[in-house]
Structure formats: structure tokens, C-alpha cells
Amino acid sequence: xxxxxxxxxxxxxxxxxxxxxxxxxxxxxxxxxxxxxxxxxxxxxxxxxxxxxxxxxxxxxxxxxxxxxxxxxxxxxxxxxxxxxxxxxxxxxxxxxxxxxxxxxxxxxxxxxxxxxxxx
Amino acid sequence: xxxxxxxxxxxxxxxxxxxxxxxxxxxxxxxxxxxxxxxxxxxxxxxxxxxxxxxxxxxxxxxxxxxxxxxxxxxxxxxxxxxxxxxxxxxxxxxxxxxxxxxxxxxxxxxxx
Numbered sequence: 001x002x003x004x005x006x007x008x009x010x011x012x013x014x015x016x017x018x019x020x021x022x023x024x025x026x027x028x029x030x031x032x033x034x035x036x037x038x039x040x041x042x043x044x045x046x047x048x049x050x051x052x053x054x055x056x057x058x059x060x061x062x063x064x065x066x067x068x069x070x071x072x073x074x075x076x077x078x079x080x081x082x083x084x085x086x087x088x089x090x091x092x093x094x095x096x097x098x099x100x101x102x103x104x105x106x107x108x109x110x111x112x113x114x115x116x117x118x119x120x
Numbered sequence: 121x122x123x124x125x126x127x128x129x130x131x132x133x134x135x136x137x138x139x140x141x142x143x144x145x146x147x148x149x150x151x152x153x154x155x156x157x158x159x160x161x162x163x164x165x166x167x168x169x170x171x172x173x174x175x176x177x178x179x180x181x182x183x184x185x186x187x188x189x190x191x192x193x194x195x196x197x198x199x200x201x202x203x204x205x206x207x208x209x210x211x212x213x214x215x216x217x218x219x220x221x222x223x224x225x226x227x228x229x230x231x232x233x
Contacts, residue, residue: 035222045170045213047222060221061121094169104217106160108181110169 002027004095004111011117012089018082018116022095029053029076033098035107036069036080038091041115046091050103051078058103090118122146122216126225132233139201141228143214148194151218158218161190161199163210164227170213174199206232 008020022034036048049059051069059067063082071078082089092115096107123146133139149158157177162170172181174190177197187202201208209232214225 044226045215045224047224050222058220062221096169099172099175104158106172106175106215106217107162107170108172108175110171113169 002097002109004097004109006093006095006111006114008114008116010115011119012085013120014086014118015084018080018085018089018093018118020080020093020095020114020116022078022080022111024076024078024097029071029073029078032101033103033105034071034078035096035098037094037096037107038089039094039113040088040091048080048082048093050098052103085118087118090116092116121221122149122219122223124214124216124223124225126212126214126228128228129226130229130231132231133201133204134233135206136203137233139204139208139230141199141212141214141230143192143197143199143225145195145197145216145218149216149218150194157193157197158216159190159192159197160215160217161188162213162215163208164213165210173212201230204230204232 003025005023012018030053035050051057066083068081092113094113096110099105099108125144127142159177161174164170178190189200191198211227
């Protein structure tokens with residue numbers, strides 16, 4: 001069974017870049033789509049964007065100007081960079097896989113999430 | 121963006137009773153070429169990531185108890201728990217993947233009465 005694990009700094013300063021990595025185990029990152037989702041404490045879920053193992057991406061227009069998602073198939077990892085962060089970007093960040101290798105699909109496997117705080 | 125609106129925001133149901141959560145999309149999420157509704161339901165317990173329950177609006181994920189069922193088409197969808205168990209206390213979210221951006225409902229908190 002596929003397992004995902006987020007990693008990265010839990011504290012980022014305002015105006016700096018948030019950088020997270022999702023490591024996929026128990027399966028190959030190839031031939032699948034992978035998403036990042038975030039959830040501010042006590043609030044709902046917001047989709048950030050997805051990447052295909054080939055490197056093609058699709059982002060939430062509300063974040064597109066600040067988001068970069070990349071993939072490293074040799075390490076079975078994909079990554080998120082969010083620039084110019086503010087307090088509004090504080091959230092638990094999740095990585096997840098798309099069902100059946102489809103872009104337009106629900107999300108079947110999720111990481112446990114990583115809490116990112118934005119503070120100087 | 122497709123706006124997903126769930127009702128109610130919170131719900132209290134007695135153990136063994138039926139729980140019904142509704143989700144309405146601001147436009148149809150039925151893809152007519154394959155007759156599939158691009159709609160998913162998740163369950164989220166405190167401190168845990170969301171868990172996939174239902175996809176294509178009515179297909180139960182492997183391992184999900186059969187007391188969970190999804191129905192609906194087009195813009196109106198329902199998640200039904202036929203006989204509420206204590207472990208079903210959670211927040212439930214619907215999600216559309218018909219168009220970008222993928223969007224979620226605001227969540228429905230389900231509690232025991």
C-alpha cells in the first residue's frame with residue numbers, strides 16, 4: 001500500500017518561501033498524479049495543485065503566482081514551494097495521490113500532514 | 121470555480137440511526153461523455169488526514185463499511201450513513217474534480233445525539 005510522508009520546516013518567516021517534500025513509499029511515483037492540499041487550523045480543505053510524474057502541473061488559480069510543484073522520480077518524491085508567505089498561509093499541508101492514475105479523480109492515499117506556522 | 125455547499129454544517133444523530141449529509145455544486149459535475157459524476161466524499165477525524173469514502177459519487181472505496189453510501193447526480197449529492205456508529209463521529213467533506221480548481225465543501229460535523 002502506498003504511503004506518503006510530508007517533510008520540511010514547520011516554521012517559515014513572513015515573505016519567505018515555504019518548501020515541503022512528499023516522499024512516496026510502497027509504490028512508484030510514476031504513472032500517477034500527486035496533489036498538495038492545505039487546511040488552516042480549524043478550517044476546511046483547499047487544493048493547491050497537482051503534478052504528474054512526467055512533470056506536468058496544474059495549480060489553483062488563487063495561488064498560481066506563488067506556487068511551484070516539482071517531482072524527482074529518482075527519489076520517489078515531489079515537492080511544493082510557496083513564495084511570499086503570510087499568516088494566511090499557516091496550515092497543515094497534506095500530500096495525496098489521485099485514484100487510478102487520473103488527473104480528474106478523488107484522492108485515495110494521504111500523508112499525515114505537516115503543520116506550517118508563519119511567524120517572524 | 122465550482123462552489124460546493126454542504127448542509128447542514130453540523131448534525132447530531134443517535135447511535136443506530138440514519139445520518140444524511142447533502143452536497144450541492146454550483147454547476148453540474150456530471151461528465152456526460154462517460155456518465156460519471158466527478159464527486160468524492162471524505163471523512164476526517166481530529167488530528168488525521170481525510171479518508172476517502174466514496175468516489176464517482178457512489179462507488180465505495182475498498183474497506184469502507186457498507187453502512188456508508190453515496191447518491192445523487194448533476195448538482196445534488198447525498199452521503200448516507202445507514203446506522204450511525206460511535207466511530208463515525210467526524211467531519212465529512214465533499215469534493216468535486218470535474219474542473220480546476222478542485223474544490224471542497226465547507227464540511228459537515230457529525231456528532232452523537
